[in-house]
Amino acid sequence: MTTQPLPLPDNAELLRLDHQVCFSLNAAARAFGGVYRDALKDLGLTYPQYLTMLVLWEECAPQPVKALGERLRLDSGTLSPLLKRLEAAGLVVRERSAEDERSVVVRLTRAGEELRERALPVPSLIATATGxxxxxxxxxxxxxxxxxxxxxxxxxxx
Amino acid sequence: MTTQPLPLPDNAELLRLDHQVCFSLNAAARAFGGVYRDALKDLGLTYPQYLTMLVLWEECAPQPVKALGERLRLDSGTLSPLLKRLEAAGLVVRERSAEDERSVVVRLTRAGEELRERALPVPSLIATATGxxxxxxxxxxxxxxxxxxxxxxxxxxx
DNA sequence: CTCCATTTAATTGCGCACAACTGAATCGTG
DNA sequence: CACGATTCAGTTGTGCGCAATTAAATGGAG
The missing domain is CATH 1.20.5 (Single alpha-helices involved in coiled-coils or other helix-helix interfaces)
Incomplete structure (x- = not known):
């Protein structure tokens, strides 16, 4: 048995450790946001908008909002206004599906497709920044x- | 040399990899948010509010907003309204520093100190959830x- | 065919994050 | 001491994230 004068190997100690597990993750996520903000400024995209465009660039076919949400782990409460902004920027169009009138499919416009070219250098910029x-x-x-x-x-x- | 028909070991490929570095981090941060939301519901705290309280519980002395911001990596634009909500909840008080009238020091109320007891089991809940x-x-x-x-x-x- | 449960987007409301700005207090230099 | 630069908190505006709700379309059971 160890000679320990320490009175708290318990929850009170954890309350400090805790400050580092979740917290470092949060900090890293926000730091990523800062770097992406810089890299995407010229493209006129926010970081979540960029992620959305990535999915659309990957799957050339028009995507239902539902499918986008599953890919991005986002619900319509977040995606609907985001897609509206992308539409306002002329990068995508949203239209009701013919087969299922509940569904809205998102399709890249020509401008949206062309933006991909300008986004190509972004990943290597980021990869470098991560170190x-x-x-x-x-x-x-x-x-x-x-x-x-x-x-x-x-x-x-x- | 390898027989490779693949035409793109370049940026276009990175545009996919990228989708995984930053993205998994984002997803993890938000997943953490969900678990904390559950764990903190009974305490009436949001996750960022909890992190703020953690700092205050650690350093018993009243903290200037500036110091809190450095610890939490947040600026006044985020902290000011957050602290206002904590004050409205009766957990902290904010008062102008006597020595430096620019500074506002944040102090735990009795209720704020007592809440610490109820928060003690949270970290082990989370630690378990992380697996x-x-x-x-x-x-x-x-x-x-x-x-x-x-x-x-x-x-x-x- | 009718009716009810389910699916799908959109909307509302709240809180966080951050940039840009404001205004007051402080500090440093002349 | 005076004055300009700096520090500090707060405010405003925009966008994201999520819970809860709404409304329309669909599908299945009777």
Whole structure:
């Protein structure tokens, strides 16, 4: 047995550790936001708008809002106004699906497709800014995906 | 040399990888938000409010808004209204510093101190929900802090 | 065919994050 | 001491994130 004068190996100690697990993650996410803000300023996109465009650039076919939401982990409460802004910027059009009148499909305009060219240099800018090696990035991503999966089931699937 | 028909080991490929580095981080941060939302509902705190209270619980002495902002990486534009809500909830009081009239110091009320007891079980709830081992959590935290540091310098210190 | 449950977007309301700006207090230099 | 630069908190405006609700379309059971 160890000679320990410490009176709290318990919750009170955790209340400090806690300050670092979740918090460093939050800080990193916001730091990422700052760098992307700089990189995307010229394109006139915000970071979430950029992520949305990424999905659209990947899947050339028009996407229902629902599918976009699943890909981005966002609900219509967030996506509807965001897509409206992209539409106002002339990058996408939204139109009711013919087969299912409930669904709204999002399609890139010519301008939206062309913007892809100007966005090509962005990822390498960001990759440089992270200063992580390929292996570190891979480790990080694996941990984060495990974490997200665990947290999701804890929260109730959703 | 390898027989590769692949025409794009370049930026176009990165545009997909990119979708995973920043994105998994964002997703994890929001997943954390969901779990904390559940855990903090009974305390009447949001996640950022909880982080603020954590700082106040750690440093018993009254904190200037500026110091809180540095600890939390938040500016007055975010903190001012947040602290107003905490004050409205009776957890803190804000008062102009006597020595420096520009500064506003934030002090816990009795209710704010007492809330700490009810918050004690939160960290272990969260730790369980993450499903990460101690080592994984440590690795993750180290990577995130390195990442944040790198991103910050890239963004311009700020 | 009718009716009810489900699916799908949109809307509302609240809070956070950040840039840009305002105004007051302080500090430093001449 | 005076005056200009700096520091500090607050305010405004925009956009994201999410819960809760609404409304329309669809699908299935009777």
């Amino acid at each position: 992580l090696s390929r292996e570190e990035a891979h480790t990080l991503r694996a941990l984060l995906e495990k974490l997200t999966g665990n947290l999701d089931t804890a929260h109730g699937g959703r | 990460l081992s101690r080592e994984e959590a440590h690795t993750l935290r180290a990577l995130l802090e390195k990442l944040t540091g790198n991103l910050d310098t890239a963004h311009g210190g700020r």
